[in-house]
Amino acid sequence: MSARPAVAVTGLGLVSPLGTGLDATWAGLLAGVSAAATDSLLEGLPVDFCCAVPDFDADALLGRALAWRLEPYAQMALVAARQAVADAGLDPASWDGARVAVVLGVGGTSTRHFDKQFKQFAAERHDRVSPLFIPRCLTNLAAGEISGDLRAFGPSLSVSTACASGATAIGLGRDLLLSGSCDIAVVGGAESGRSRATSVGFSRMGALSTRVGAPAEASRPFDADRDGFVLGEGAGILVLERADEARARGARVHGHVAGFGASADAYHFTTPDPEGRGTELATRTALADAGMTASDIGHVNAHGTATQLGDEAEAAMLGRVFPHAPPVTATKSLTGHALGASGALEAAFTLLALAHRRVPATANLDRVDAAAGELDLVVDKPRDVTAGAALSTSFGFGGQNAALVLTAA
Known part of the structure; x- marks a missing residue:
C-alpha cells in the first residue's frame, strides 16, 4: 500500500475528566493524577465512582433551552466542536457549509435518560414519558446537533464501533477529505458512561474496578494488580483539512493524521x-x-x-x-x-x-x-x-x- 496524503489537524476541542479545553487537559495529563472519584450520582451501587468532567455547566456554555434537550454526551460534543472550530480559526457564518462534513463516534447514548424514563414505564405512567425519549436515544443526534449548530450541510455521519468509535470517526473523516467529498471535516467522539445503568451493566460483567475505597488508584493499565476499568466521559473533536489547503490559508496546524x-x-x-x-x-x-x-x-x-x-x-x-x-x-x-x-x-x-x-x-x-x-x-x-x-x-x-x-x- 502506498502512502496517502497526510491530513492536517487545524482545530482541537476537548471536554475531559481532566478539564475543559486544551490547556486544562494538558495540565492534567502532565500532573499525572487520576480524575477518578466517588460520584453521588452512583451512590449505593457496587461501583460508586467514575471519572466525571469537572465543573461542566452546560446551561452556561450552551444556554438553558439547548442544554435541557440534549443528553450530557451531546452537550459535551457540541461544546468541544465549537472549541475546535474556533481553535481552527474558522467561522461557520462565512464558510461554505456544503463542503463541511461531520463524523462523530458514539458507542452508546442516553443511559441517564433511560434511567429516568424506564421508571415511568415500570410504573405504567406512560403519560409521564418524555416526548424527547426517542430523539435522545438516537446515536446520530449529536452529529446532527453539531451540523445544525455549525451550519455544516455536508455529510453528517455517526459511527458506532464501540470503544473504537472516536478513532474510527477520525479515520473516516480523513477518507471523506481525501475523496474530495468535503473540504473541512469536523470529527471525533463523545460519550458519557456516568450513569447508574452503565455502571451496573459493566459491573455485572466484571469489567469495572471495584476499588471503591481508593478510586484514584483504580485505573491501573498494565499493572499486575489491575482489576478492571473506570468509567469516564467526555468529548474530543478535531477539525481536519487537506494539508495544502490549510497551509494556503495560513492555518495553525496541531499535527497530521498520517495513517x-x-x-x-x-x-x-x-x-x-x-x-x-x-x-x-x-x-x-x-x-x-x-x-x-x-x-x-x-x-x-x-x-x-x-x-x-x-x-x-x-x-x-x-x-x-x-x-x-x-x-x-x-x-x-x-x-x-x-x-x-x-x-x-x-x-x-x-x-x-x-x-x-x-x-x-x-x-x-x-x-x-x-x-x-x-x-x-x-x-x-x-x-x-x-x-x-x-x-x-x-x-x-x-x-x-x-x-x-x-x-x-
Missing part, C-alpha cells in the same frame, strides 16, 4: 483475541497507510483499559509490531474509559504530546504485569521525546479495532 487502520477480531463478542491478531492488522494497516515502518513510531498511546485480558493482548501485539520498544503510555489511567469518546480524546492527547515533545506518564503503574514486561512504559513522570510520529490505538466490543498514526506539524 488509519481498522479491522475486526472476528473472535468473540466481548473478549479480545488473546493473540491480538485483529489489533495487529489494524496497526500494520495504519503504518502502511502512512508509508511508515514500525521503527518510525516514537511513542504509543495505548488503548490500555486495565482489564486483564485486554492489556495482555495489547501488550503482546505491541511487542511483536514494535521490537524497538518505543515509549508507551496509557492515559485511561488518568481519565478513565470514556468508551466511544476515548479514541478521539486519546488522538488529541497524542497530538498534544507530539507538539510539546512530552509523553504523559501512566498513573498507578506500581508493579508491571509480566505480560507487559517488554514494553517501555512511561511511569512516574512525563518523558521528553524527539520523534515526530506516534500511534494511538482503540479497541472495542464486537472485536472492533482502530489505529491512528499521527505526526507532528
Whole structure:
C-alpha cells in the first residue's frame, strides 16, 4: 500500500475528566493524577465512582433551552466542536457549509435518560414519558446537533464501533477529505458512561474496578494488580483539512493524521483475541497507510483499559509490531474509559504530546504485569521525546479495532 496524503489537524476541542479545553487537559495529563472519584450520582451501587468532567455547566456554555434537550454526551460534543472550530480559526457564518462534513463516534447514548424514563414505564405512567425519549436515544443526534449548530450541510455521519468509535470517526473523516467529498471535516467522539445503568451493566460483567475505597488508584493499565476499568466521559473533536489547503490559508496546524487502520477480531463478542491478531492488522494497516515502518513510531498511546485480558493482548501485539520498544503510555489511567469518546480524546492527547515533545506518564503503574514486561512504559513522570510520529490505538466490543498514526506539524 502506498502512502496517502497526510491530513492536517487545524482545530482541537476537548471536554475531559481532566478539564475543559486544551490547556486544562494538558495540565492534567502532565500532573499525572487520576480524575477518578466517588460520584453521588452512583451512590449505593457496587461501583460508586467514575471519572466525571469537572465543573461542566452546560446551561452556561450552551444556554438553558439547548442544554435541557440534549443528553450530557451531546452537550459535551457540541461544546468541544465549537472549541475546535474556533481553535481552527474558522467561522461557520462565512464558510461554505456544503463542503463541511461531520463524523462523530458514539458507542452508546442516553443511559441517564433511560434511567429516568424506564421508571415511568415500570410504573405504567406512560403519560409521564418524555416526548424527547426517542430523539435522545438516537446515536446520530449529536452529529446532527453539531451540523445544525455549525451550519455544516455536508455529510453528517455517526459511527458506532464501540470503544473504537472516536478513532474510527477520525479515520473516516480523513477518507471523506481525501475523496474530495468535503473540504473541512469536523470529527471525533463523545460519550458519557456516568450513569447508574452503565455502571451496573459493566459491573455485572466484571469489567469495572471495584476499588471503591481508593478510586484514584483504580485505573491501573498494565499493572499486575489491575482489576478492571473506570468509567469516564467526555468529548474530543478535531477539525481536519487537506494539508495544502490549510497551509494556503495560513492555518495553525496541531499535527497530521498520517495513517488509519481498522479491522475486526472476528473472535468473540466481548473478549479480545488473546493473540491480538485483529489489533495487529489494524496497526500494520495504519503504518502502511502512512508509508511508515514500525521503527518510525516514537511513542504509543495505548488503548490500555486495565482489564486483564485486554492489556495482555495489547501488550503482546505491541511487542511483536514494535521490537524497538518505543515509549508507551496509557492515559485511561488518568481519565478513565470514556468508551466511544476515548479514541478521539486519546488522538488529541497524542497530538498534544507530539507538539510539546512530552509523553504523559501512566498513573498507578506500581508493579508491571509480566505480560507487559517488554514494553517501555512511561511511569512516574512525563518523558521528553524527539520523534515526530506516534500511534494511538482503540479497541472495542464486537472485536472492533482502530489505529491512528499521527505526526507532528
